[in-house]
Amino acid sequence: MIQSYKQKNNLKENYDAIIVGSGIGSLCTAALLSKEGKKVLVLERHYTAGGFTHVFKRKGYEWDVGIHYIGEVQNPNAPIRKMFDYISNNKLEWADMGEVYDKIIIGDKTYDFVKGVKNFKTKMYEYFPDDIDAIDKYVQLIFDCNKTMKKFYLEKALPTILSKLIGFFFRKNYLKYSSKTTYEVISSITENEDLIKVLTGQYGDYGLPPKQSSFAMHASVVKHYFNGGSFPIGGSSQIANTIDKVIESSQGTIVVNAEVKKIIIENNKAVGVEMIDGKKFHSDLIISGTGVFQTYNHLIPKDISVKHGFVNNLKKVTPSVAHGCLYLGLNGTSEELDLPKNNLWIYPKDIDHDTAVSNYLKDNDSDFPLVYISFASSKDPSWQSRYPNKSTIDIITLLPYESFMKWEGTKWMKRGNDYNDLKEKITNRLLDHLYKQLPHLKGKIDCHELSSPLTTKNFVNYDKGELYGIDHNPSRFNQKFLRPQTPIKGLYLTGQDIVSAGVGGALFSGLITSASITGIDFMKKIYK
Numbered sequence: 010m011i012q013s014y015k016q017k018n019n020l021k022e023n024y025d026a027i028i029v030g031s032g033i034g035s036l037c038t039a040a041l042l043s044k045e046g047k048k049v050l051v052l053e054r055h056y057t058a059g060g061f062t063h064v065f066k067r068k069g070y071e072w073d074v075g076i077h078y079i080g081e082v083q084n085p086n087a088p089i090r091k092m093f094d095y096i097s098n099n100k101l102e103w104a105d106m107g108e109v110y111d112k113i114i115i116g117d118k119t120y121d122f123v124k125g126v127k128n129f130k131t132k133m134y135e136y137f138p139d140d141i142d143a144i145d146k147y148v149q150l151i152f153d154c155n156k157t158m159k160k161f162y163l164e165k166a167l168p169t170i171l172s173k174l175i176g177f178f179f180r181k182n183y184l185k186y187s188s189k190t191t192y193e194v195i196s197s198i199t200e201n202e203d204l205i206k207v208l209t210g211q212y213g214d215y216g217l218p219p220k221q222s223s224f225a226m227h228a229s230v231v232k233h234y235f236n237g238g239s240f241p242i243g244g245s246s247q248i249a250n251t252i253d254k255v256i257e258s259s260q261g262t263i264v265v266n267a268e269v270k271k272i273i274i275e276n277n278k279a280v281g282v283e284m285i286d287g288k289k290f291h292s293d294l295i296i297s298g299t300g301v302f303q304t305y306n307h308l309i310p311k312d313i314s315v316k317h318g319f320v321n322n323l324k325k326v327t328p329s330v331a332h333g334c335l336y337l338g339l340n341g342t343s344e345e346l347d348l349p350k351n352n353l354w355i356y357p358k359d360i361d362h363d364t365a366v367s368n369y370l371k372d373n374d375s376d377f378p379l380v381y382i383s384f385a386s387s388k389d390p391s392w393q394s395r396y397p398n399k400s401t402i403d404i405i406t407l408l409p410y411e412s413f414m415k416w417e418g419t420k421w422m423k424r425g426n427d428y429n430d431l432k433e434k435i436t437n438r439l440l441d442h443l444y445k446q447l448p449h450l451k452g453k454i455d456c457h458e459l460s461s462p463l464t465t466k467n468f469v470n471y472d473k474g475e476l477y478g479i480d481h482n483p484s485r486f487n488q489k490f491l492r493p494q495t496p497i498k499g500l501y502l503t504g505q506d507i508v509s510a511g512v513g514g515a516l517f518s519g520l521i522t523s524a525s526i527t528g529i530d531f532m533k534k535i536y537k
């Protein structure tokens with residue numbers, strides 16, 4: 010059972026591996042190492058485990074923070090599903106969201122993203138009958154790009170020396186796609202800006218609009234959802250809960266309320282961690298799943314970070330955008346409230362995504378560049394037995410960290426009236442969007458709470474409240490330091506910064522980190 014660091018009285022001083030953070034990358038690494046017989050200690054700073062896959066409970070409701078849908082898990086033979094089965098000992102279950110997974114809403118028009126590549130294409134032909142050729146080319150490009158992805162990421166598991174010698178041959182085909190922006194690639198096959206706007210209508214899944222994002226990231230997200238979306242039965246917390254049992258079966262453990270102050274390094278070798286209360290744990294294998302900014306700016310002594318060029322490397326990447334999420338609790342079941350399972354992506358009309366973002370960053374009172382609405386309680390078949398006669402909705406938008414900087418250093422829930430006033434203003438603007446789509450929900454909301462970038466910073470420890478770790482722009486894919494192995498012996502990285510944002514990307518980071526550490530071909534082992 011996952012317990013608090015202070016309550017857990019049988020912690021040892023030495024472990025085979027210590028993992029900082031309990032995001033899905035860390036949990037996957039912990040499970041894979043545990044299954045190889047290693048005793049693993051996972052230290053999580055938050056009061057609950059899972060990183061962005063955690064849930065929180067308040068006022069008789071439960072909300073999922075960083076999972077709204079996951080692709081491919083509905084297929085028992087899909088690599089991501091096989092990985093989840095392996096690391097949870099087949100205990101994780103998934104509920105399909107149905108035929109339509111995303112609805113892109115631009116002004117008064119709605120475009121359904123439907124399950125199945127053929128169906129997707131047919132729908133797009135209906136919406137854009139003059140662009141059939143471009144739609145075919147687009148889908149082909151999505152597949153072509155994804156075919157080159159596996160080798161690119163496998164290269165990250167190679168020892169650094171080998172990577173320097175032959176790495177380029179693994180990386181070069183993917184780099185052809187990743188070095189271009191999404192807009193560059195799609196605009197080379199169509200001039201229809203409306204079509205481009207719709208095809209990039211899931212850009213919120215990776216945080217950057219088409220003229221800034223790498224096409225490789227766009228392609229991996231689009232393909233990930235081509236066969237629909239699914240939701241963990243029992244909610245996102247099932248991920249940490251099921252994986253915990255696998256870790257415990259090898260005498261390892263996850264502890265929460267356990268903040269690591271620093272990674273102890275002696276003679277260029279990681280030998281343990283020091284907690285904020287001064288207690289030390291020892292291991293010759295330390296893995297950080299907290300993100301590259303957190304690891305290299307805060308967990309490693311400054312002089313070592315400078316010596317190894319980590320500080321310089323961090324100048325080559327940028328933190329991703331921050332967000333706010335309005336968590337709503339409603340009286341009534343999803344059926345009674347007629348809540349859909351699919352997500353809504355709402356965009357302003359007559360303006361492209363990039364201009365909408367740039368206008369909004371200049372003036373936060375201008376239209377939100379995107380509003381995303383997800384109905385978690387309707388996606389989880391176990392919800393009604395867990396929370397009878399209740400429902401939840403999450404509404405997300407971009408909120409720049411800079412707009413909240415003046416409250417840096419204030420305490421959660423005690424940030425002052427002006428902070429609460431700003432949140433109330435944002436809340437009302439987001440509710441207007443909800444009521445425009447689902448007017449019958451007016452008067453049905455029982456409680457609400459808006460998170461801000463400071464909430465993300467407070468709970469998940471990203472300095473700028475980043476939504477997706479580091480930005481997924483073309484230059485990110487050229488950064489060779491984004492790999493598990495570090496120049497410090499025994500220190501490894503895992504998590505979304507090593508592969509990409511998204512539960513699938515972060516999960517896969519666990520596989521390459523574990524392969525890099527042990528030399529085991531986990532792909533063969535899991536996919537056989």
Ligand SMILES: Cc1cc2nc3c(=O)[nH]c(=O)nc-3n(C[C@H](O)[C@H](O)[C@H](O)COP(=O)(O)OP(=O)(O)OC[C@H]3O[C@@H](n4cnc5c(N)ncnc54)[C@H](O)[C@@H]3O)c2cc1C
Nearest residue numbers: 030032033034054060061075077078269504505511512515
């Ligand atoms: C609002 C939102 C919605 C999302 N929706 C989806 C979705 O629908 N589908 C999808 O696939 N993906 C989604 N994602 C993305 C996905 O959740 C993340 O990419 C993924 O979970 C990141 O995993 P990670 O392994 O990198 O670790 P993270 O989840 O980033 O966890 C890092 C952990 O490290 C801990 N930590 C940091 N510093 C310390 C320290 N010093 N000591 C101890 N612990 C520390 C943090 O508290 C945190 O728990 C969403 C993300 C967000 C924010």
